[in-house]
Amino acid sequence: EDQVTQSPEALRLQEGESSSLNCSYTVSGLRGLFWYRQDPGKGPEFLFTLYSAGEEKEKERLKATLTKKESFLHITAPKPEDSATYLCAVPLTNDYKLSFGAGTTVTVRA
Amino acid sequence: DAMVIQNPRYQVTQFGKPVTLSCSQTLNHNVMYWYQQKSSQAPKLLFHYYDKDFNNEADTPDNFQSRRPNTSFCFLDIRSPGLGDAAMYLCATSNRQVSGHGSYEQYFGPGTRLTVT
Numbered sequence: 001e002d003q004v005t006q007s008p009e010a011l012r013l014q015e016g017e018s019s020s021l022n023c024s025y026t027v028s029g030l031r032g033l034f035w036y037r038q039d040p041g042k043g044p045e046f047l048f049t050l051y052s053a054g055e056e057k058e059k060e061r062l063k064a065t066l067t068k069k070e071s072f073l074h075i076t077a078p079k080p081e082d083s084a085t086y087l088c089a090v091p092l093t094n095d096y097k098l099s100f101g102a103g104t105t106v107t108v109r110a
Numbered sequence: 111d112a113m114v115i116q117n118p119r120y121q122v123t124q125f126g127k128p129v130t131l132s133c134s135q136t137l138n139h140n141v142m143y144w145y146q147q148k149s150s151q152a153p154k155l156l157f158h159y160y161d162k163d164f165n166n167e168a169d170t171p172d173n174f175q176s177r178r179p180n181t182s183f184c185f186l187d188i189r190s191p192g193l194g195d196a197a198m199y200l201c202a203t204s205n206r207q208v209s210g211h212g213s214y215e216q217y218f219g220p221g222t223r224l225t226v227t
Contacts (some may be wrong), residue, residue: 032214043200043218044153045175087152091214096141096206098216100152 001028006101013108016077021104023088024070033071035064036087038103044087052066078108113137114219116201122225123191126128131186131222133201142184143216144176153200160206163202188224196226 010082013019025033032051036044040101042081048057051068057064061082063074085105114135123129133142141160145153157166159178173195175187188195202216 034215041198041223043114043202043221046215046217049213049215064220089216096204096214097155097158100213102150102152102161105150 002099003091004088004090004099004101004103005046006020006086006088009102010105012108013075013078013106015079015108015110018074018076018078019074020068020075021086021106022070023073025090027099028070028088028093031091033066034089034098035071035073036089038085039089056109075106078106080108080110082106083108114183114201114203114217116199116219116222118222119220120223121226122227123188125179125193125227126190129188129191129224131188131199131224133184133219134182135219136182137203137205137217139203139205139217140157140181141204141206141212142178143202144184144186145202147198147200156186159220167185168204190225191224193226196224198223
């Protein structure tokens, strides 16, 4: 069964304290893994697509990496404005609908 | 900028009073999705349109309906809202190619927060 699991559920960081979020997946024939950022009361904002193991994408303080079984979202020297829920998603096997993880809520304190 | 627009951003309705949420897009994508998202949960797919073809999820209540009059617009109708339907409703789009290939990213609108009193 296709499944996406994110950990931890919540992450509290001090400003400047780097950390990583994990997204593990079980799907046959990965056709992309997507990371989204969601601020409270808003829709998810697309961040990255990763297609193959070893691939990396960067945007400001965020870097996403992919292996055959999981993806990591690294937050380097976070700032309070990086506080949000980060969602990962993958297309279902033989389908174009997405399976979402439950998200990791990141809080960065000044 | 190309985008997905949802109106209204906040909607209050009474128990049992029909309500319609709207979504429009300027991305010219051929697939439009409606999701329901409750607090601290992942978005839950209700249904989607691939061009004019409607696809309902098996566990979407009959109380929820959708219309897509043209490529740019899609509506979510809740015929008799209950207290359990209070949630954030998200519209998303993607571009699916006939071959089944192409990117699978979905682009979301800002959402409509529905309150049922």
